[in-house]
Amino acid sequence: MFDLEKYSRQIEIFGVEGQEKIARASALVVGAGGLGSAVIQYLASAGIGRLGIVDGDIVEKSNLQRQTIHAGNLGMNKAESAGLFVKKLNPEVEVEIYPFEISPSNAKKLIEQFDVIIGCPDSFRVRYILNDTCFLLKKPFVHSAVYAFEGEISTFLGSPCYRCYLPKMSQIGGRAIIGAVAGLFGCLQALEAIKLITGYGEILKGKILRLDTSTMSFFEFELKKSEKCLVCNGKLEDIFEENYFGDCEIRRLK
Numbered sequence: 047m048f049d050l051e052k053y054s055r056q057i058e059i060f061g062v063e064g065q066e067k068i069a070r071a072s073a074l075v076v077g078a079g080g081l082g083s084a085v086i087q088y089l090a091s092a093g094i095g096r097l098g099i100v101d102g103d104i105v106e107k108s109n110l111q112r113q114t115i116h117a118g119n120l121g122m123n124k125a126e127s128a129g130l131f132v133k134k135l136n137p138e139v140e141v142e143i144y145p146f147e148i149s150p151s152n153a154k155k156l157i158e159q160f161d162v163i164i165g166c167p168d169s170f171r172v173r174y175i176l177n178d179t180c181f182l183l184k185k186p187f188v189h190s191a192v193y194a195f196e197g198e199i200s201t202f203l204g205s206p207c208y209r210c211y212l213p214k215m216s217q218i219g220g221r222a223i224i225g226a227v228a229g230l231f232g233c234l235q236a237l238e239a240i241k242l243i244t245g246y247g248e249i250l251k252g253k254i255l256r257l258d259t260s261t262m263s264f265f266e267f268e269l270k271k272s273e274k275c276l277v278c279n280g281k282l283e284d285i286f287e288e289n290y291f292g293d294c295e296i297r298r299l300k
């Protein structure tokens with residue numbers, strides 16, 4: 047049984063039953079960077095049962111401007127550093143550390159063990175690996191991407207998927223980012239996961255929410271299943287390395 051006092055403020059919203067759902071749930075956070083720092087911190091503090099953290103990078107000085115959970119851990123692997131943070135914040139959470147890159151060869155094995163997959167990567171390659179694997183394994187995929195003052199978020203659960211929106215990589219993202227923007231979108235991803243787990247509210251399915259924080263303008267657009275999408279139309283049968291290099295266009299179906 048979880049600590050009723052610790053979670054009393056959210057039990058006022060979700061009830062003990064909702065808290066039990068959170069305590070029984072598992073989430074895989076792919077990328078313990080700017081987005082991942084916020085996701086990890088709020089899912090751990092909410093009392094999620096099991097948290098998987100995947101990241102093959104090490105903590106560098108230029109990360110600390112936004113990757114707040116890694117304070118004091120320069121040079122350490124990010125998944126390991128994040129694990130130490132979670133143990134301090136909420137020892138009740140079972141943490142699983144994967145100190146390596148997610149790849150076409152290990153994605154299915156990792157993703158099948160978790161209820162909700164939260165994509166916090168800094169590359170299109172990983173985003174496409176997550177989209178395609180989550181679709182094949184019928185796992186919810188909470189996506190976000192941030193750049194400078196801007197960000198977007200959506201939750202993919204079956205169709206439409208990320209490839210309906212962007213069938214292949216269309217632009218090169220930059221590395222410029224305000225720390226608070228990454229934190230904001232990471233918080234929104236954690237919220238999407240909590241809504242998925244508890245069944246409260248509405249998730250961002252079939253729509254993409256964008257926010258330009260330099261003017262505080264929000265806009266949202268609907269996303270429809272694309273008739274050409276090789277993932278949603280059942281053409282892609284497995285996860286193949288050939289589909290995740292260069293522009294990540296699907297080249298091999300089976």
Ligand SMILES: [Zn+2]
Pocket residue numbers: 205206207208209210211271272275276277278279
């Ligand atoms: Zn699709």
